Amino acid sequence: MIDNTSQPKDNNFFINKHSLQAIFGIPGVVFYDSVISDNLILLSARLKDKTAKCICCGKRSKSVHSSYMRKLTDLAVVGRAVKIILKVRKFRCRYSNCTQTVFSEQHLPLTRKHSRLTDRTSHFLQKLLIEVSSRKGEYISELLSIKQSSSTCLRIVKSIEMPHFQELTTIGIDDWAYRKGKSYGTIIVNAINHRPVELLKSRDKEEVADWLIRHNSILYVTRDRSSSYSNAIKSGASKASQIADRFHLVKNLGDHIAHEIRMEYKTIKNSWLAHRKSLYKSKKITSA
Numbered sequence: 004m005i006d007n008t009s010q011p012k013d014n015n016f017f018i019n020k021h022s023l024q025a026i027f028g029i030p031g032v033v034f035y036d037s038v039i040s041d042n043l044i045l046l047s048a049r050l051k052d053k054t055a056k057c058i059c060c061g062k063r064s065k066s067v068h069s070s071y072m073r074k075l076t077d078l079a080v081v082g083r084a085v086k087i088i089l090k091v092r093k094f095r096c097r098y099s100n101c102t103q104t105v106f107s108e109q110h111l112p113l114t115r116k117h118s119r120l121t122d123r124t125s126h127f128l129q130k131l132l133i134e135v136s137s138r139k140g141e142y143i144s145e146l147l148s149i150k151q152s153s154s155t156c157l158r159i160v161k162s163i164e165m166p167h168f169q170e171l172t173t174i175g176i177d178d179w180a181y182r183k184g185k186s187y188g189t190i191i192v193n194a195i196n197h198r199p200v201e202l203l204k205s206r207d208k209e210e211v212a213d214w215l216i217r218h219n220s221i222l223y224v225t226r227d228r229s230s231s232y233s234n235a236i237k238s239g240a241s242k243a244s245q246i247a248d249r250f251h252l253v254k255n256l257g258d259h260i261a262h263e264i265r266m267e268y269k270t271i272k273n274s275w276l277a278h279r280k281s282l283y284k285s286k287k288i289t290s291a
Contacts, residue, residue, distance in 0.1 A: 027077070027085075029121075031112045042148075044083050049090040050108055057096045059103035066095040068105050075114055077121045079148035087121065089113070124149060129163050132156050171200065173223040175248065176232050178206045194225055208235040215239025227251050 018026070023034035027046060036047035054065045070092045077085040093107050114121050120128070128151065132140040140156035151159070173194040178187045179202075189203040189211055203210050212235040215221060225246045226232045236245055247255070264271070 026080075029112050032110075039083070042083055044080060044085045046077075046085065046087045047090070048087050048113075050092075050110065050113075052108075055092065055094045055106070055108035057094075057098065057101060057103055058106050058109070060096065060098050060101040062096065062098045062101065064094040064096055066097060068093040068095045073114075074119070075121050076119060076124055076149055078124050078127060082148060084148040084150075087113075125159065125162075128156075128159050132160050133163065165199065165201075170220045171218055172220060173225075174200065174221055175225040176211065176236075177227055178229070194223070206231060208232075208238065211235035212239035215243075228255070 018037045020035055023037055027034055031051050032048050033051050034046050034048045038045045054063045056063050070090055073089040073091055075087040075089055077087050079085055091107055093105050095105055096103050131143065135143065137153040137156040141151060141153045144151045171193060175192040175194045177190055179190045180187050187206050189206045190199060191201040193200050201214065203214060208231050211232060215236065216239045221240050221243050223246060224236050224240065224243050225248045228251050233245065236243060
């Protein structure tokens, strides 16, 4: 149960169990108590199941050993921070061949092991923080009443699992800066669904070629005009077709046009001056 003594009595109000379940409901989780103050909502919760599966042998047990409380941060509601006081039960494993005598029930519908956030809060923050810096994420999370430190924001982003693909056929390669003008790495992107696949620590020919050798299903590679990447592709994926991306196609075209104009500038200028002189003469004759 929630301790109400620390909350100002005049501003507190409560929600019945059915409303709690409708508003905050998570499959398999029972919300049985609440305290709502000016800027905080405290919820008491527990798992619905009366048994739990042993994390070692997988056998189910209904023998409760003890319990403890976990405090989780949930998504804010109407500007109020939401904290869930979760009752966690420890069970005895009665299977004689199991080495685990006592284990804690798992809360996969609600949260992960050692996490201080609910799953829905973690997923929300991952989508948000991937778009901003850690310091900006700290500021925004405070505005959303789910305040996280800048270091925690970084950990949340790093916890995002990179997608795994069975077979890569078309990729894009480009460089990215650890520190602009100082050190660079290589990003490899699946060109079919535009998802990042790998971040290499450098843009050296050898490292890129080694990665390509390990992924021998690649048929097409889009790249910039770097000779280093061109040589790496020839070395690591000799059968792959190299494709210039749209930006560099336009860049190449612009460079060639500028070069031709510089080479032919004198001829163009003389032609224009001769044309203008002829126009002037014809106009003079007409007016006369």
